[in-house]
Amino acid sequence: MTTTALAPAQRPGGTGTATPARRPFALLRHSLALAGRSLTKTMRTPEQLLDVTLQPVIFVVIFVYLLGGAIAGSQHEYLQFLLPAIMVQTAMFASTAIGVNLNTDIKKGVFDRFRSLPIARSAPLIGAVVGDVIRFVVSMVVLLGLGFALGFRFGTSPLLGLSACLLVLVFSFCLSWASVLIGMLVREPGAVQGISFVLMFPLTFGTNMMVQTSTLPGWLQAWVKLNPVTDVMAASRALMLGGPTAAPVLHTLAWSLGMLAVFAPLAVRAYRRRT
Amino acid sequence: MTFAFQAEGLVKRFGATTALAGVDLAARPGTVLGVLGPNGAGKTTAVRILATLLRPDAGRAVVGGLDVVRDADAVRRRIGLTGQYASIDEDLTGAENLVLIGRLLDLRTADARARAAELLARFDLAEAAGRPARTYSGGMRRRLDLAASLVGRPDVIYLDEPTTGLDPAKRDDVWSMVRGLVGDGSTVLLTTQYLEEADALADEITVIDHGRVIAHDTPDDLKRIVGGQTVVVRPADPARLAEAGAILAEVSGHQAESPSRGVLTVPVPGDKAFTEVVRRLDAAGVAVVELSLRLPSLDEVFFTLTGHGTGKSSEEARA
Ligand SMILES: Nc1ncnc2c1ncn2[C@@H]1O[C@H](COP(=O)(O)OP(=O)(O)O)[C@@H](O)[C@H]1O
Numbered sequence A: 001m002t003t004t005a006l007a008p009a010q011r012p013g014g015t016g017t018a019t020p021a022r023r024p025f026a027l028l029r030h031s032l033a034l035a036g037r038s039l040t041k042t043m044r045t046p047e048q049l050l051d052v053t054l055q056p057v058i059f060v061v062i063f064v065y066l067l068g069g070a071i072a073g074s075q076h077e078y079l080q081f082l083l084p085a086i087m088v089q090t091a092m093f094a095s096t097a098i099g100v101n102l103n104t105d106i107k108k109g110v111f112d113r114f115r116s117l118p119i120a121r122s123a124p125l126i127g128a129v130v131g132d133v134i135r136f137v138v139s140m141v142v143l144l145g146l147g148f149a150l151g152f153r154f155g156t157s158p159l160l161g162l163s164a165c166l167l168v169l170v171f172s173f174c175l176s177w178a179s180v181l182i183g184m185l186v187r188e189p190g191a192v193q194g195i196s197f198v199l200m201f202p203l204t205f206g207t208n209m210m211v212q213t214s215t216l217p218g219w220l221q222a223w224v225k226l227n228p229v230t231d232v233m234a235a236s237r238a239l240m241l242g243g244p245t246a247a248p249v250l251h252t253l254a255w256s257l258g259m260l261a262v263f264a265p266l267a268v269r270a271y272r273r274r275t
Numbered sequence B: 001m002t003f004a005f006q007a008e009g010l011v012k013r014f015g016a017t018t019a020l021a022g023v024d025l026a027a028r029p030g031t032v033l034g035v036l037g038p039n040g041a042g043k044t045t046a047v048r049i050l051a052t053l054l055r056p057d058a059g060r061a062v063v064g065g066l067d068v069v070r071d072a073d074a075v076r077r078r079i080g081l082t083g084q085y086a087s088i089d090e091d092l093t094g095a096e097n098l099v100l101i102g103r104l105l106d107l108r109t110a111d112a113r114a115r116a117a118e119l120l121a122r123f124d125l126a127e128a129a130g131r132p133a134r135t136y137s138g139g140m141r142r143r144l145d146l147a148a149s150l151v152g153r154p155d156v157i158y159l160d161e162p163t164t165g166l167d168p169a170k171r172d173d174v175w176s177m178v179r180g181l182v183g184d185g186s187t188v189l190l191t192t193q194y195l196e197e198a199d200a201l202a203d204e205i206t207v208i209d210h211g212r213v214i215a216h217d218t219p220d221d222l223k224r225i226v227g228g229q230t231v232v233v234r235p236a237d238p239a240r241l242a243e244a245g246a247i248l249a250e251v252s253g254h255q256a257e258s259p260s261r262g263v264l265t266v267p268v269p270g271d272k273a274f275t276e277v278v279r280r281l282d283a284a285g286v287a288v289v290e291l292s293l294r295l296p297s298l299d300e301v302f303f304t305l306t307g308h309g310t311g312k313s314s315e316e317a318r319a
């Protein structure tokens, strides 16, 4: 059998409705179609949103009512201080789910179908990350709703308050790619979950989320100052409560773009290599 | 000779495991190639390479003249894959599953919907179209999975063990669907663990074991090598076993064997001998609770071809 003998097969029944219309922006279209799939799945199994609904409630209740009096003297004052930071924390925890979900999806074989289609390798991942934005939105709506009910108020303006939410959304979206990468590299969904949580604790709690940095021991102060999440929380506070915004917002955006530029290509590469 | 797809010398290793150690596969357009082998033979690995999901460590494969590694995207436009495990989205409805694939194949929304409706009707899923696939039975999932692989009207369709785990009636459904695909002009690669299935559907059969091709032939020639059909008889009254055995020996010219208690088997040259067995048992008044004509099991095939079995009992291979 020689190479020249390998002629293309005849295309049977290649007429009618299924003739593909070649249209531009293929990656965007495919990613959006797949994001729609994620969204439909989430809507159909709302229990998937349980974590992002409960976590902000539990954290606010524990921190404000258990610790608020002791730390800030007044619960209202502490709620003002805490809520913008809790928003960052819950969004970051929410971003860990995507690695677990993708890992499970790949095991189930749905991704084999996507891999056998003429779409970009990155499309199923982009679609999943975009579709997951709903989780961040839900966690923010729950947190703000509860916060307002308990007396939280923006110290700036509703517009700046909302831009804090948007900033946290952008940051979490970019952080999702780290979770996707872990989901692609690790074999078992349970291990993905474990690794993500172990990473999230020092990143979220190793900040001035709960207390002013100056009250911390020296070695912890060093970590808090190094930790990019401190910048994100500072930006969120500045936009919601007031104070200088330029530096923390720029730092947050720089970290976001950096994470996107590093983790997204690595995640796609790891997905390509996974068998 | 032109081939719809052709693989030459495929090698694939997973760590210390050599899944494929130089496999050749090819099928002419409009035919069915049966790939027969036990669990772990390398069937799925070969299919995944031909479907661009895995890269071979050595060797090459082309589909419609296009290389599966270099022209992967073009190959993906021509193939449909129904994997060993259904790759449908359980949370989406049957219709949503198919429309999504249509959208990913760049059909316009209206066309994707029309194609989905057409396939759902063809695979008898129209009524279940609006239900999440999670609620589907095993047979319905297989049909939806098959429908999903046909959305883009592929030239070449890979079916990886499409009937494993299905009951005989559902299996017959899948068989007639495969015949329908070939009737439409598609080329099919079908993997299976049953000679019976390969015999029923394939134009040519490649037998693989431990990542190597151990036979390639038409079903008729393969059966000539591995032996034809076997009559199985289980008399209602175990006391009449010897009598039944004598009848089998007379008709077939071979001594009947007893693979398990109360059962007799004997190879026969053709269908006529079976009729003869039935007639004589009836004339002698030997009532039976089981009387069948079957092809050799995969284990028996392997024993003939390699001198050793598949390493599991034929019962296990069927499970
Ligand atoms: N992703 C993988 N990682 C490691 N080993 C694998 C992988 N896929 C297949 N194998 C091994 O390769 C061999 C062939 O497997 P497979 O192609 O699935 O066989 P079959 O489909 O005929 O049952 C088996 O020994 C199997 O364990």
Ligand SMILES: [Mg+2]
Pocket: B040, B043, B044, B045, B084, B160, B161
């Ligand atoms: Mg297999």
